[in-house]
Amino acid sequence: MEINKLLNIVFPPLLIIALVFILPPFLVFKLLCSIQRFVYKENVAGKVVLITGASSGIGEHLAYEYARRGARLALVARRTDRLQKVAERARQMGSPDVIVITADVSKVEDCKRFVDKTVNHFGQLDHLVNNAGVGAVQSFKVTNNISDFVPVMDINFWGSVYGTHFAVPHLRKRRGKMIVMSSASAWLGLPKTSFYAASKAAQIGFYESLRIEVGPEIGITIVTPGFVESEMTRSNQQRKGKLQFLGNEPADVCAKAIVESTCRGDMYLTEPFWVRPLYLLKFLNFLKRTINIENLSGKVVLITGASSGIGEVLLWAMKHLAHEYANRGARLALAARREHRPRAVAEKASQLGSPDAIVVRVDVSKAEDCKQFVNKAVVKISRGIRGKIEKSVQSEISLKYHLHLQLSITVDHFGNVSDAASHFSQQLRPKFSE
Numbered sequence: 001m002e003i004n005k006l007l008n009i010v011f012p013p014l015l016i017i018a019l020v021f022i023l024p025p026f027l028v029f030k031l032l033c034s035i036q037r038f039v040y041k042e043n044v045a046g047k048v049v050l051i052t053g054a055s056s057g058i059g060e061h062l063a064y065e066y067a068r069r070g071a072r073l074a075l076v077a078r079r080t081d082r083l084q085k086v087a088e089r090a091r092q093m094g095s096p097d098v099i100v101i102t103a104d105v106s107k108v109e110d111c112k113r114f115v116d117k118t119v120n121h122f123g124q125l126d127h128l129v130n131n132a133g134v135g136a137v138q139s140f141k142v143t144n145n146i147s148d149f150v151p152v153m154d155i156n157f158w159g160s161v162y163g164t165h166f167a168v169p170h171l172r173k174r175r176g177k178m179i180v181m182s183s184a185s186a187w188l189g190l191p192k193t194s195f196y197a198a199s200k201a202a203q204i205g206f207y208e209s210l211r212i213e214v215g216p217e218i219g220i221t222i223v224t225p226g227f228v229e230s231e232m233t234r235s236n237q238q239r240k241g242k243l244q245f246l247g248n249e250p251a252d253v254c255a256k257a258i259v260e261s262t263c264r265g266d267m268y269l270t271e272p273f274w275v276r277p278l279y280l281l282k283f284l285n286f287l288k289r290t291i292n293i294e295n296l297s298g299k300v301v302l303i304t305g306a307s308s309g310i311g312e313v314l315l316w317a318m319k320h321l322a323h324e325y326a327n328r329g330a331r332l333a334l335a336a337r338r339e340h341r342p343r344a345v346a347e348k349a350s351q352l353g354s355p356d357a358i359v360v361r362v363d364v365s366k367a368e369d370c371k372q373f374v375n376k377a378v379v380k381i382s383r384g385i386r387g388k389i390e391k392s393v394q395s396e397i398s399l400k401y402h403l404h405l406q407l408s409i410t411v412d413h414f415g416n417v418s419d420a421a422s423h424f425s426q427q428l429r430p431k432f433s434e
């Protein structure tokens with residue numbers, strides 16, 4: 001039996017048995033550790049803290065919380081006037097020294113500048129707070145210009161990574177700490193938050209990995225807030241998105257919990273705490289998916305990255321994606337940058353039973369290419385339909401990190417041929433036109 005199949009069967013029950021024995025002593029160990037962290041928590045008086053996105057919301061209140069504890073502050077954001085006001089208040093609250101740096105975190109040169117300026121002014125850096133971020137509430141189905149959402153990734157993900165890159169050598173010298181402001185939406189998958197959730201999930205993936213590289217010299221606290229009162233949650237767009245179904249936590253309460261948690265050296269913080277059990281919803285989703293097994297007959301499946309790696313390996317190994325889809329009567333559209341390789345894959349898929357398999361050359365990192373790919377696939381495959389079509393054509397699209405595109409189209413019944421093609425493409429075209 002193939003090793004991965006064997007592991008699929010053996011590993012989950014072994015893990016459950018191991019957990020039954022390991023979990024109780026582990027929980028006791030965790031409790032003792034948290035007591036120790038509570039007793040020996042860090043005193044930040046006189047330490048240097050750099051906060052991005054300090055001009056409003058959680059970042060502003062983080063500045064006040066650190067100021068109350070006597071930390072020296074470097075406050076970063078794009079609105080200088082707002083930063084000046086926050087700085088003034090932070091001084092009144094007890095910070096011995098506060099500087100303001102106007103910068104855009106999505107620009108790498110700005111991030112280098114604010115780290116350098118902080119270290120030149122204070123001579124050290126103890127905490128970096130990667131807080132700057134923007135919200136994005138938009139139903140993917142009604143998104144016309146997909147490139148409008150690239151800045152969400154640039155600010156929320158790259159805006160944290162750039163500053164981290166320049167700060168790490170300084171934090172290392174001081175055995176410092178880093179706060180990463182992710183979001184509960186990275187785990188929960190709420191409607192209309194696909195772009196935002198992707199940027200926040202990318203942060204988690206990045207910093208989980210970095211933690212292993214830079215620890216134990218630099219501690220990383222990943223924060224996943226639920227709904228917190230701020231400009232972001234107050235914005236009209238959010239209201240339209242009807243995401244305020246629950247009371248927002250005040251930003252000062254959230255900021256206090258974050259600084260406490262960081263000083264204790266926690267690896268994670270979910271604030272407010274009650275949001276954390278909601279992560280179990282992911283498990284319920286898995287159950288739902290297991291119950292509703294999809295019938296693929298007559299559907300069109302788009303596979304990106306079909307020229308090498310998993311797409312092709314799985315095909316030729318006869319345990320593959322395309323083979324599995326072909327066996328279930330699905331039509332295939334294969335996309336890759338090298339056209340000749342997926343062509344061989346398509347031929348094989350046809351031999352294996354796919355009623356139709358086409359190949360499109362595409363670079364999935366380019367939105368325009370993706371649009372052409374989807375249009376070409378829909379038009380070509382719909383022209384090829386022989387049989388009958390009746391009424392319903394549905395489409396469902398999901399886009400992750402604007403790199404992975406997946407489209408599934410359901411044609412319930414087939415009717416007259418020529419109507420079929422035009423009906424099919426007309427129904428879908430507007431969804432992709434700008």
Ligand SMILES: NC(=O)c1ccc[n+]([C@@H]2O[C@H](COP(=O)([O-])OP(=O)(O)OC[C@H]3O[C@@H](n4cnc5c(N)ncnc54)[C@H](OP(=O)(O)O)[C@@H]3O)[C@@H](O)[C@H]2O)c1
Nearest residue numbers: 053055056057058078079104105132133227228230231232
């Ligand atoms: N509020 C919530 O419910 C919630 C939940 C989960 C996670 N979060 C996260 O918490 C963080 C803070 O958000 P918030 O709720 O306090 O929202 P907010 O009040 O809108 O604050 C966002 C801050 O980020 C700054 N910023 C945005 N784009 C920037 C850029 N390109 N360069 C530099 N600074 C930039 C803004 O300042 P300027 O406009 O002056 O540049 C502002 O200070 C964000 O990362 C957000 O994703 C918030």
